[in-house]
Amino acid sequence: MSQSTLKVNELHDDAEFEENGLDVFDEKALAEEEAGDNEASDDELLSQSAAQRVLDATQLYLGEIGYSPLLTAEEEVFFARRALRGDVSSRRRMIESNLRLVVKIARRYNNRGLALLDLIEEGNLGLIRAVEKFDPERGFRFSTYATWWIRQTIERAIMNQTRTIRLPIHIVKELNVYLRTARELSHKLDHEPSAEEIAEQLDKPVDDVNRMLRLNERITSVDTPLGGDSDKALLDILADEKNNGPEDTTQNNDMKQNIVKWLFELNAKQREVLARRFGLLGYEAATLGDVGREIGLTRERVRQIQVEGLRRLREILQVHGLDIEELFRE
Structure with a gap:
């Protein structure tokens, strides 16, 4: 990131202390108690500060x-x-x-x-x-x-945080460098950077980059924009039914069925790429590189087919009488 910011620490409620009475006067115990109170007060002041x-x-x-x-x-x-x-x-x-x-x-x-x-x-x-x-x-x-x-950048950051929290701290720090570099390169290059591009940027061996990236569960690609006049993603269509009311659930079920139907109006290569990328037709969502390895194409060629397929899918939506605003309304 271009600049760092201070981080907000969580505020904790003051600890509750129980007062214990002394049966007899004990000077040593009282001195220890006073010392403890002073330490607690110091800690409290530092925390408040x-x-x-x-x-x-x-x-x-x-x-x-x-x-x-x-x-x-x-x-x-x-x-x-x-x-x-x-x-x-x-x-x-x-x-x-x-x-x-x-x-x-x-x-x-x-x-x-x-x-x-x-x-x-x-x-x-x-x-x-x-x-x-x-x-x-x-x-x-x-x-x-x-x-x-x-929303996309914030949600990606939260996902990265929750996925890497169980790794050793030195691995987390190293992985965050790779992930931050990948995000910056994706902004600069307008596509997901390859391991080679990340390695070149960091002046690291490609094997090291691949090893670190394997530790990171890749974010599913259902947040890729569909393009056109809307920057909604397939994730917004394939919504989590638990978070919707009955009317929204029915509408989303219909939309899922229609998306599958519309996929079969694409050519075979476009259909397979989109299905593998977005986790449709029984496939698990995968990265550009993973899809390329599965079907024997380069990462860049998979990206091109994805763009062509999404453009064609948008045209199909319009043919079926669905304009972008209607399909992608909040």
């Missing part, structure tokens, strides 16, 4: 971003167009004006294993990515577009 520093850092950050004015729809289009042409000041203005959006989204993921400022830092990476990819000519507001990228 650390917590106060954390809160001060959080409030300082929130106060700083509060000075950045929000953009109107017209200003948003103006700065977004300039940012797409490479104007650095417009790009910075787009980012600074939407930092509060990141905070709003990050708060929803509090108490999920990462401190608030860490969540905000990850969300800011998603915001930067959204600014780089946003096309104002599509006609929708930037906040709608950016929300998906912010």
Whole structure:
């Protein structure tokens, strides 16, 4: 990451102490008790001081971003167009004006294993990515577009945290370097980096990269955007039924059946790649590299087929009378 932030520590309730009466006056016992009380008071003061520093850092950050004015729809289009042409000041203005959006989204993921400022830092990476990819000519507001990228980066960070927590600490630290580099390269290259690309970036042997990446359970690719005018992913269609009401569950079941039916309107190669990538038709969701090894194609060729298949799938949806807004509504 380009810059580090202070991390918010969890606040703990004060320990409750029981008072025990002395039957007889015991000077030594009383002295020991007073010493213990002093130590407890010192610990309490240190704890309160650390917590106060954390809160001060959080409030300082929130106060700083509060000075950045929000953009109107017209200003948003103006700065977004300039940012797409490479104007650095417009790009910075787009980012600074939407930092509060990141905070709003990050708060929803509090108490999920990462401190608030860490969540905000990850969300800011998603915001930067959204600014780089946003096309104002599509006609929708930037906040709608950016929300998906912010959520994605935060959720990836939480998943990485929960998956690596059981590894030895030195392995966790080393693995986090590889994962952070992979995320940065994916932003830069616009595709999942290969082990060779990560190795070159870190100046490490490819075997070391492969060994470390095998420790990390790869995030399933159902969060890959479908493209077009929406940045929704298949994950948003294949929703967890436990979190939906009866009407949503029925709708999602119908949608799953239709997706499988529409897959058979693709050519065989597109169908197999999408099924293997997104865990459909009985396959387990797999990475580009894993799919390539299974079907004897390069990682890049698998990615190209996936793009072609998703584009064709979107055309099929339109033929069946489903526009993007209807299919991908919140």
